[in-house]
Amino acid sequence: MSQTNPAIRVSELRKRFRTTQALDGVSLDIQQGEFFGLLGPNGAGKTTLISILAGLARADSGHAAIMGHDVVRDYRQARRALGVVPQELVYDPFFNVRETLRIQSGYFGLKHNDGWIDEIMHHLDLTQHADKNTQNLSGGMKRRLLVAQALVHKPPVIVLDEPTAGVDVNLRRSLWEFISRLNREGHTILLTTHYLEEAEALCGRIAMLKSGRVVALDATRNLLQLTNEHCAQLRFDPESVPPAWQGRLQRDADGCWRVNFSDYGELETLLADLRGAGIRVTEMHLLEPDLEDVFTDIMKRT
């Protein structure tokens, strides 16, 4: 586990399913200890990329490695270094929680893993459900069991594919606290999510996929500065819009007026026009672009 190896290295990965090119030459490196977000609309290739990393799918061409271990040639070491929380809420109805975790440990050759199993069950609030059949767990508990299963072998790299889809607010929060803690302890996290505010809050770096290609790859704070669309929110008195600005100024849900602009000069012109028409500005806010704006903007442009 050399410190020089990236946690995940993907180069020129291509994968075609019948008529669709799921991945069209994806390359990226994720360094050890990163909290990395993989975003993209449905069908962008996120799950295909994760499946190739996990060995659930095979690339047509290109390479992928976990902690320096090729996922095909050194699949044993690669899979030992990787914990995957799958997107689907799957469980094996034949077993209870503890059996599930013991069996999963056994697949990695870990025979006496009960100490660690107890610890993860404790952190994920599963302890009181240890003897419950997985069939009788609620959706949230099934999700937590999937996280626990991904961690039985203490993998340095953890992949979470849409882990909070359909999960209630409390569980989502406790899940993120737990994952953030794992990240602080040195685990590399790769996350795909549809909740962009989660990605913005958690991920240090983000890649955006579209139609099997990386269309953006940068630190989250750099991405947030990428868009040149700004938005101002105003109230003014009297509420009559100068003729030149009709159509540009829009009422929003708060009863304020909103205007989008890409150049601050436009804002100056607006303020001058308002003053010229004898209209007094009573309130003004500049809204910082969030990841959703950037995401929408990038998806539109590419």
Place this chain on the structure above:
Amino acid sequence: MTGLPALFYKELLRFWKVVVQTVVAPVVTALLYLLIFSQVLEGHVEVYPGVSYTQFLVPGLVMMSMLQNAFSNSSSSLIQSKMQGNIVFVLLPPLSYLEFFLAYLGAAVLRGLIVGLGVWMVTLWFAPWQMPQPGWLLAYAVLACAIMGAVGIVAGIWAEKYDQLAAFQNFLILPLTFLSGVFYSIHSLPPFWQAVSHVNPVFYLIDGFRYAFVGQSDTDPWLGLLVAGACFVAISALTLMLLKRGYKLRH
């Protein structure tokens, strides 16, 4: 082979948790066959001189139960895992295709042997005790379960829906086992169907297994062993090739 014991254990635990369905039910079914057929045919049919019909039928029923249950174990475990999606639990860890094969095969063989033993035990009430030849008995029992366990792996991987697996079972496994001399000697068939029976590998399994019990058979038990061995090698090679390629498991 680090993960093999766990996967084997998981497969055993899986059928053991539903033992009524996986062991008791097939034993009861075999008992019903025995009661009905021996009631109707005992005294009317003597296949081999000095061997009663019930004595003739018992080894066939034991073998048929082993075949069907060995197939059932690996195939139903796999199709359930695929339909439910929990097959990823065994695809994500560092298990090799050989470990995968041996675990599913081993559990299928064990289930087949347990069911076979159960059927044999309950039939002891109805047929006089006869000491089988242990070498032939074990060789045929293990080979038969292994062949069907491997066929079950192939079927479980190939089938994408329960009805595809049911088709496999009803149109292939069931006819092969029924038309193989469980209930009759193939020498009582017209020449054409005798010839057909000789290309059915299950016929050799039942004939050889019966030889272990009654010391008489339709063909040489060594030939049967050769056929069974060749079948096992062939089906194992096919299964391992499919697993290595990740056929329908790793896309």
